[in-house]
Amino acid sequence: MMGDDVLKRNVYLDYSATTPVKKEVFEAMVPYYTENFGNPSSIYRYGREAKSVVDKSREIIAGTINASTNEIYFCAGGSEADNWALKGIAEANANKGKHIITSKIEHHAVLHSCEYLETRGFEVTYLDVDEYGMVDLNDLKNAIRKDTILISIMYVNNEVGTVQPIAEIGKIAKENGIYFHTDAVQSYGHIKIDVEKLGVDLMTISSHKIYGPKGVGALYIRKGTKINQFIHGGAQERSMRAGTENLAAIAGFGKAASIADETLDEHRTRLIALRDKMINEISSRIGHVKLNGHPTERHPGNVNFCFEFIEGESLLLLLDNQGIAASSGSACTSGSLDPSHVLMALGLPHEIAHGSLRLTIGDFTTEEDVDYTVEKLVGIVEKLREISPLH
């Protein structure tokens, strides 16, 4: 089962989990650890230099989404931004109502924040999605109540890559005077975002999904939005999120955002070509497979399949043995009894969902990587099916 190791490659296909830091990004960060290490709150030169890079990154990021600089709040990452959006809006608007609408396929940072809010007296409606992972706008309209204060629907699903109709949802939210938050961690840097056109009031973005460092992200908060501060302390981030800024990471995030914005079109074209090649080859060369997610409204780098009769963890281990890094929504990899909540929400039977494989393509993926992966996958699936009593 080991296969031919002579031509073994290292192929990273988990860009939706995290990305490597691009060299230019890393270089832009280094001085803020070693030379310009000052505290941005300090008045002397070191502090001013530090503050200027924070301002510059904020300006770059605001520019990439058509926001103003004072609508961008840096924080420690996507999970924090999601927690802040949900809890901050809920607490600040509880006098208006205690109902929140979200979907069943959100990231756990949103779902678990909602579950927490349920213990604090809030009510949450979790919208179903269709077999492609798409939220139904009529379901959304029907779920709206007089006391609904927030709608939180992710832009692009992290597992199956489905792109939601965010602008339409934004319109519905606006018509009903409800705040709208979107977790855009998987779309920022992959889809051109304009917060005005989308009509979002809050948006979560993260650095380490766009070739920036881990540990930094941002929450876009539309001017005038009523939201509570998240970390109490100093006056950083307009007193909304206290704590000395993660200076070098913010410098890196800004650089990564600027590269992503400048290269968006070529990045998308390249990824989509590789993605479609991979989807077509897997579909045509392996039987009893099912593409998860939407056929067209899809993250440019997301490939997600279920392979019948086999289990995801076995698949990952054998791929890893061939140098290929991927992920799965099987129970054995999620550490619980059930396969991922996303695959369940798509209506997949348990036994099919156990055999899921997510391959996410990024800027350093080559056509050779795709060919190699498909080649190895064909053999691995065949081998596991030979062992399987279901086949």
Next chain:
Amino acid sequence: MYSEKVMDHFMNPRNVGEIENADGVGEVGNPQCGDIMKIFLKIENDIIVDAKFKTFGCGSAIASSSMATELIKGKSIDEVVSLTNRAVVEALDGLPPKKVHCSVLAEDAIKVALMDYAKKNNLNIKGLENFKVREHEH
């Protein structure tokens, strides 16, 4: 997360396949939980002369099936009845706590195969009188 032994038995599983006209066949687990183990036994004069398996499941489920079939080959029925999942875990140099249930499945699949053998031959196997497949938890 897995020992070298587990990885070896997962990557190069021993005794994969089916035995035609097996003397005993045992299948446990269900596709909902993500593991199914099917064990085939060839028994002559109370000795397990051959054992094969087919498994749908994670790395440790496949490794447990492989190791369990290795452990019982050449053993007498009495010896196999007293074999517990512990022995499988030990032979694999341990399993992560969440994966111990895979070794339980292997023990149960073998015992179900022995019961099948007993039933087909109108035998009573000592030690299996009160055997029941365990509800397993992940």
